[in-house]
Amino acid sequence: MSRPSWDEYFLSIAREVSRRSTCKRRQVGAILVKDKRILTTGYNGAPRGLEHCEVTGCLRETLGLSPGERVELCRGLHAEMNALLQGAIHGVRVDGATLYTTDSPCVSCAKMLINCGIKRIVSSADYPDPLAKEMLAAADVEVALMPASLAGRQGPNSA
Secondary structure, three states: OOOOOHHHHHHHHHHHHHOOOOOOOOOOEEEEEEOOEEEEEEEOEOOOOOOOHHHHOOHHHHHOOOOOOOHHHOOOEOHHHHHHHHHHHHOOOOOOOEEEEOOOOOHHHHHHHHHOOOOEEEEOOOOOOHHHHHHHHHOOOEEEEOOOOOOOOOOOOOO
């Protein structure tokens, strides 16, 4: 049995976190890590106390929107947003952290991650948002794509 690298280890935890997602279209998990310690976790779903999309239905699905298109119409928060908000709620500093996520961030999340001082993003699946990639590169945020199949692992986004 081989020991996983730190990136493999933390991505596997992000995949496990994604299992809590209540989104009908995409289950995403994210964790923020600094000095090999998990700071916060997040998954995508409706705001606290509100009904989940599995109950209300998905407006984006009803409208036939593609990934990355009109993300503001989603009633859920993204996993990255929830990981950042968890830090804010509990007073956890996330600047200088690495984000491990099952999907690379959209532009809205990328802007928040940049402003919170996230220095590195490791993702197991790519999300089709060229502006997010452009902004992360301009902000010198290191982005690494490590598909589950390359890491020798199976996850919710590796079929």
